[in-house]
Amino acid sequence: QLHLQESGPGLVKPSETLSLTCTVSGGSISSTNYYWGWIRQPPGKGLEWIGNIYYSGSTYFNPSLRSRVTISVDTSSNQFSLKLRSLTAADTAVYYCATQGYSSGYYELDYWGQGTLVTVSS
Amino acid sequence: DIQMTQSPSSLSASVGDRVTITCRASQTIGSYLNWYQQKPGKAPKLLIYAASSLQSGVPSRFSGSGSGTDFTLTISSLQPEDFASYYCQQSYSYPHTFGQGTKLEIK
Numbered sequence: 001q002l003h004l005q006e007s008g009p010g011l012v013k014p015s016e017t018l019s020l021t022c023t024v025s026g027g028s029i030s031s032t033n034y035y036w037g038w039i040r041q042p043p044g045k046g047l048e049w050i051g052n053i054y055y056s057g058s059t060y061f062n063p064s065l066r067s068r069v070t071i072s073v074d075t076s077s078n079q080f081s082l083k084l085r086s087l088t089a090a091d092t093a094v095y096y097c098a099t100q101g102y103s104s105g106y107y108e109l110d111y112w113g114q115g116t117l118v119t120v121s122s
Numbered sequence: 123d124i125q126m127t128q129s130p131s132s133l134s135a136s137v138g139d140r141v142t143i144t145c146r147a148s149q150t151i152g153s154y155l156n157w158y159q160q161k162p163g164k165a166p167k168l169l170i171y172a173a174s175s176l177q178s179g180v181p182s183r184f185s186g187s188g189s190g191t192d193f194t195l196t197i198s199s200l201q202p203e204d205f206a207s208y209y210c211q212q213s214y215s216y217p218h219t220f221g222q223g224t225k226l227e228i229k
Binding site: 046047048049051060061062063064096098100101104106107108109110112113114115 | 123153154156158164165166167168171172175177209211213216217218219220221222223
């Protein structure tokens with residue numbers, strides 16, 4: 001049973017860079033069964049898929065965020081990370097990390113972290 | 123991007139009711155359709171993947187159907203713990219877009 005846990009600052013200033021880490025336990029981030037993804041949800045709104053990464057380093061991003069996003073994987077720490085640059089108030093959201101099933105072929109988001117609220121404000 | 127449209131946006135129902143939520147894709151997505159349940163303050167939970175496959179541990183009163191562009195999530199007999207928000211998501215092509223959500227409330 002995989003367990004994912006997000007960590008990072010809860011408050012970031014406009015124009016700065018958000019850095020979040022997702023720590024994976026109960027399994028290896030080098031597993032060929034999953035992509036490792038990030039999703040966000042502004043307060044009171046719906047879900048937005050940000051992007052994902054495979055253990056090999058292959059990444060896919062939402063075009064609406066591609067110019068500002070980096071996702072990386074650290075196999076030695078069993079973690080993957082999100083960096084989002086040039087923040088504005090519109091980036092205020094709960095950020096979730098999650099697995100996307102690769103072995104099923106349907107990329108369903110099956111394991112989720114609890115989410116972390118990031119507020120962009122000076 | 124593929125646009126996902128859910129209907130209704132909100133729904134009031136009673137315990138024991140049969141409820142259906144619809145999701146429509148702006149282009150064909152085969153069976154690459156997933157359904158999630160989200161309760162306030164919690165992460166979403168996977169209910170259905172591949173349009174009709176029930177995720178392990180999810181009660182059998184939940185079912186999904188459809189292919190191509192039109193999909194449905196059905197709850198056969200609503201239980202008190204089912205009052206939540208529901209989201210569809212396509213995983214056919216990147217970005218993996220979500221519907222806007224359906225909030226299921228107690229009548």
